[in-house]
Amino acid sequence: MSRRFLFLLGSARTGGNTELLARRAAEQLPGDVEQRWIRLAEHPLPDFVDLRHDTEHVRPPQDSSTGRLLDATLAATDIVIASPLYWYSVSGLTKRYLDHWSGWLRTPGLDFRTTLAHRTLWGIAALADREPSVADPYVGTLNNSAAYMGMRFGGVLLGNGSGPGDVLQDTDALTRAKTFFAQDAPLARFPYATAAG
Template sequence: MNRRFLFVLGSARADGNTELLARRAAEQLPGDVDQQWIRLAEQPLPQFADLRHDSDHTRPPADTATGALLDATLAATDVVIASPLYWYSVSSLTKTYLDHWSAWLRTPGVDFRATMAGRTLWGIAALADDEPSVAGPYIGTLNNSAAYLRMRFGGVLLGNGSGPGDVLKDTEALARAKTFFAQDAPLARFPHETP
């Protein structure tokens, strides 16, 4: 399967620092790698309803935001969560997307867990703090989500930026962006698991 990157943009603002950093990293991908960019703010998902014990799940129609995003996720070899760091974790738009994974795990005919196993999850985030350790919960959310599905985890590319375009002044983040997707992503593991 040729590599296909799905960039899930979780910011409420277009062309924000996280998206700018994601686009810099994506510029380094080979020309034959397919890229699909979905801005969650433009295709809002309905609030997630946990129906595990109440009713059967059905596959969302392809012509809905949920169905289109499910299809794009299933088609991707690499899913890139590009969400700014909001209150030390992912944005609410991104969290809703990840919550829908729970429904997709139970949707007949999707086989979401088996399909995603072995694929790669990446994260890109801008934060307004000089201390990257504040992104620990964000990184944990993505790593543990990948581990649950037996995906690979490429880590998180962090950049500093609060005001518009600030991340483009973060020379270290821009340098890391040049090689971010070139690394071999290991199989994700929960913190309590041993290699």
Template sequence: MSRRFLFVLGSARAEGNTELLARRAAEQLPADVEQRWIHLAEQPLPDFVDLRHDSEYVRPPSDTATGRLLDATLAATDIVIASPLYWYSVSSLTKTYLDHWSGWLRTPGADFRAAMAGRTLWGVAALADEEPSVADPYVGTLNNSAAYLKMRFGGVLLGNGSKPGDVLTDTGALTRAKTFFAQDAPLARFPHRTA
């Protein structure tokens, strides 16, 4: 199966530091690797409503934002969450996207859990702090989501930047971006679990 990357951009700002860093990493992908970029701010999702104890889920129509994102997610071999670090985790736009995964797990015909198993989840984030450990909750959110679905987890590419374009001066992040998607991503595991 040829690789198909879905870049889910979770910033409220177009061409922000996170997107710039993600694009630098994506430039290193081979030319035959398909790339699809979706700005969540341009295709806002409705708030997720948990129906699992009240009624059945239905597959969202493909001409809606939710349906387009479900179809794009199912078609991808690699999903890149490109969300800036907001209050130590993913943005609200990104969190809503991940919340919809809960519904997709129960959507007839989507077979979401089986489809995601073995695929790879990646993260890219810009943060305005010199200490990378402040992104631990962000990394945990993505790692645990991948582990729950038996996905591979490629880790999170972090870059420093607050003002527009700042990340382009973070030479360490730009160097890491050159090989970020070239690594073999291991199967995600929940931390602190032995089995």
């Protein structure tokens, strides 16, 4: 299967630091790798309503934002969450998208988890803090989501930037962006082990 990258831009701002860093990393992909970019703010999802105990899930209509995002997710071999660090985790737009995974997991005939298993989840984030450990909850959200789905996790490319274009001055992040997608992503694992009872 040829690689198909889905870049999900989770910022409310167009052309922000996270997007700039994501585009720098994407420039390094081979020319035959398909890239699809979706700005979540332009495809608003409804609030996720957990209906698992109330009714049967149905596949969303293809012409809705939910249907378009579902189809794009299922078609991707690599899903890149490009969300700025907001309150130490992913943006609200990104969190809403991930919440919809819960519904897709329960949609009859969709086999969402089986389809995404062994595909790769990546993260790219700009943060205003110079201490990268403030992004640990962000990394945990993506790693644990990938582990739950049986996906590979490519890690998170972090860059520093608060004002417009600041990340382009972060030479370390730009250097890491050159090889970020070239690494072999291992299967995600939960960072803790549960003891057998």
